[in-house]
Amino acid sequence: MKKQALEMARAAYAIESECIAKMLDYFDEDAFAAAVELLKNAPRIGTSGCGHSGIICQHFAHLLCCIEQPARFISPAEAVHGATGFLTKGDVMVFASRGGKTKELLPILDICKKKGVSVITVTENLESPLAEGADVVLKQYVNRETDKYNCQGTTSTTALCMIFHALQTALIEETDFQNEQFAVVHPGGAVGERLNKH
Numbered sequence: 001m002k003k004q005a006l007e008m009a010r011a012a013y014a015i016e017s018e019c020i021a022k023m024l025d026y027f028d029e030d031a032f033a034a035a036v037e038l039l040k041n042a043p044r045i046g047t048s049g050c051g052h053s054g055i056i057c058q059h060f061a062h063l064l065c066c067i068e069q070p071a072r073f074i075s076p077a078e079a080v081h082g083a084t085g086f087l088t089k090g091d092v093m094v095f096a097s098r099g100g101k102t103k104e105l106l107p108i109l110d111i112c113k114k115k116g117v118s119v120i121t122v123t124e125n126l127e128s129p130l131a132e133g134a135d136v137v138l139k140q141y142v143n144r145e146t147d148k149y150n151c152q153g154t155t156s157t158t159a160l161c162m163i164f165h166a167l168q169t170a171l172i173e174e175t176d177f178q179n180e181q182f183a184v185v186h187p188g189g190a191v192g193e194r195l196n197k198h
Contacts, residue, residue, distance in 0.1 A: 012146035016158050019143045023159060026141045034136045035120050036170045039064070042092040042118070045071035048079060049096035050104050052153030053160060057096050060164040066186065067168065067177045076104035084108060089116035097121070098140060098156050100128020109133045122163055138163055 039045060045064055047057035057073050064071035074083050074093075087093060093112045095105050100123035109130060112119050121134035124142060131137045140163065146154040171177070183195035 008146075008148065012154070015144060015146050016155050019141065019155050019159055020162055022143060023141050023162060026139045028139060031136055031138055032166070032170070035138055036167060036174055038092050038118050038120060038136060039069060039094075039167065039171060040174050042090070043070070044087065044091045045069060045094065046074045046084075046087050046091065046117075047071060047094045047096070048074045048076055048105060048108055050076055050102050052157045053096040053098065053102075056157055056160045056164065057094065059161065060094065060168075063164065063168045064171075066182065067172055067175065068181060068185065069171060069175070074108070076102075076108065079108045079111070084111045084115070087112065087115060087117045090118075092118045092120060095119065095121045095130050095134070096123075096160055097128070097130050098124050098142065098160075100125035100130040102130070105130060122160060 045061070047061045048054065049057040054073070054076070061071040061073045072086060074086065093108070095102075095109070097105055100121065106129060109119065111117075113133070118136075119134040120136045120138065121130045122138045122140050123131050124140045125131060126137060126139065140156070140159055142156045142159050144150050144155060145152050179195065183192070186192050187196055
């Protein structure tokens with residue numbers, strides 16, 4: 001392995017650790033509490049994003065299902081071809097877009113407004129269309145990506161994941177979700193075996 005490659009690999013740990021530590025400086029308790037309240041009371045939750053953001057939105061939808069908050073990832077491509085029919089008035093849509101201008105998400109925002117669906121946007125750009133059209137905005141902070149070109153969705157992905165993990169952690173407390181409930185919906189794998197051991 002090239003010496004430079006090894007040095008960059010080690011630096012990646014430092015870059016992402018620094019990002020997570022710094023994120024607390026941008027943690028808005030009021031906005032976070034408002035987001036948790038919307039998610040807690042939503043009959044259904046949709047999540048949507050493109051690229052790496054979309055992949056992490058899929059992860060968040062799964063996390064929500066694990067704590068019995070019905071959710072699904074809505075592909076931006078499918079959203080404008082009927083998939084937003086999943087959402088009805090009173091539901092919540094979660095958008096993730098670092099720049100807040102992802103063109104594929106803007107038509108979905110319009111649909112949510114017409115249907116009375118509340119919107120939570122996670123973005124770095126608080127003056128972006130997706131932020132300005134949201135009911136709640138959660139600030140994403142990214143120091144830099146880990147690659148030398150500062151282009152690949154690495155640190156930004158970790159930062160988004162951290163925000164979603166914090167939301168799920170808070171929701172477990174707010175809904176008084178019990179491990180016994182998780183045992184019912186997660187009987188598979190090593191986790192399921194441990195949860196259901198009598």
